[in-house]
């Protein structure tokens with residue numbers, strides 16, 4: 001069989017790839033890679049970049065070149081056969097990476113290279129590849145004594161089980177509660193779409209009426225819109241006590257013991273690796289230098305946002321008192337009156353903005369912004385094959401030289417995964433012959449497709465989404481780094497990944513950019529300034545309260561992973577109460593068990609990392625502030641950002657890159673100003 005995934009191609013041969021090619025290709029590449037690694041290690045006297053790391057990079061790139069189009073097709077053009085082949089390969093790839101990560105001889109070879117005379121002659125990027133690899137080997141417990149290594153492995157295994165139990169409990173608790181309502185009047189205020197969904201949910205259970213559930217869309221619709229405070233309270237209580245010892249399903253899916261065991265094992269694991277707490281362990285792979293920095297950062301944001309949040313709460317209380325409620329806002333009144341107030345102050349619907357944002361115009365504007373900021377030209381390339389007629393390829397040129405490419409696939413359709421994302425197709429790297437492999441990115445969105453003569457029209461949220469994903473794409477495409485491990489989006493610290501994406505979003509909100517990205521599809525008029533003003537005002541609605549809410553979660557997460565004395569669910573509650581006393585402007589009722597459903601930190605990847613959301617926002621706002629000072633299209637500032645941050649990928653520590661650009665540590669002021677908090 002001539003397998004297109006095994007042949008060398010500049011770009012993936014999408015039309016030739018068939019599901020039956022996938023497993024044989026990936027299996028063969030993995031086997032080849034593993035035996036090549038053994039061979040390489042057996043022949044090394046003194047490991048060097050050219051004799052070990054470059055060949056390793058070649059092997060990894062070969063797998064990546066085969067796997068990237070498979071993963072992409074699984075997202076944008078799925079079929080049963082493709083999905084099956086994809087799913088069958090996942091465990092093989094994960095086992096392959098585990099085997100490499102646990103290969104002691106490989107670890108030793110990296111260490112020898114690090115200790116050799118050659119190391120100091122390597123480029124900064126090459127050095128970073130080696131130190132990152134050594135760090136990751138150590139974090140996987142590879143150089144622990146045998147008994148500790150066994151304990152480490154047991155802990156890992158148990159933590160995986162506990163995370164799964166935690167999220168299963170949340171899921172089961174969510175599904176265990178429902179409420180059938182037969183009289184539509186009891187649901188007064190709830191929007192039509194949510195009512196329809198509730199009617200369908202009832203039908204699916206062969207019932208008549210409206211079935212309310214704790215699934216997020218239904219829960220949010222009821223607490224935000226239902227006029228009946230009794231119903232809001234009932235659902236709020238059911239939702240916020242999920243998977244705990246209280247509430248309508250008290251004790252049935254209780255995560256109390258899971259949380260305590262997770263925290264205790266994480267702490268033990270961190271200490272095995274030499275970190276005093278799990279928070280310190282978490283920061284080993286992040287941009288934030290130390291725990292004290294994270295805490296000070298969150299506390300500063302909280303203090304500065306608090307006066308605004310208090311004002312916003314007072315405004316909300318007054319509004320509620322005047323509109324049928326009382327000024328004693330209960331937790332289940334918050335979303336309801338906030339939505340009423342938001343509509344009252346800034347009624348602007350996303351739908352009414354669509355006609356101003358035809359997709360083609362937005363793209364043209366996005367490319368114009370990019371061209372002015374980073375001195376590149378972007379041109380459509382119709383000659384390159386794609387997986388669907390809606391997908392397009394663009395070439396990126398600087399000084400008439402091709403430097404990168406990207407695929408863009410804008411519209412929702414059948415067999416395409418929802419959402420918007422950027423992914424890598426090819427990474428920039430130096431090949432054995434010294435030539436450079438150019439970076440290639442995928443940009444995927446799910447906008448409404450054109451219909452007849454009506455073009456695809458975007459909401460403003462979708463416009464910012466496109467800029468966001470393109471920001472990720474630019475970091476990948478405009479990289480100047482030649483080592484795959486730290487080139488483009490690779491090797492970037494976890495809490496710095498959202499910097500380029502959130503950074504680029506800023507341009508959507510600029511008065512001078514609006515004419516570039518908007519043109520009414522019938523009249524050609526750009527978005528009126530009054531509508532942009534409304535959008536800006538709406539964006540900052542209750543920004544103080546939202547900020548404090550996120551900080552409450554982030555501080556709870558971080559302090560919890562620092563604490564040494566968590567022995568019971570009561571201890572966790574006490575720590576959360578303590579955070580709330582310091583941060584929240586409105587205390588939730590005592591029966592709120594938010595922590596029992598906080599999957600981000602107990603079952604997801606955000607443990608001692610929830611702060612990253614705010615951290616990245618601060619970086620993006622602070623970097624953009626330089627453009628505000630010098631002009632949003634100032635060429636020198638654009639060049640500076642490109643050369644000092646965007647093009648450096650993961651080759652240098654993210655904090656160092658940021659300081660090189662900004663001339664100082666990140667500061668929160670710009671984010672607060674952008675959020676209307678001064």
Ligand code: ZN
Nearest residue numbers: 468472498501
């Ligand atoms: Zn992002």
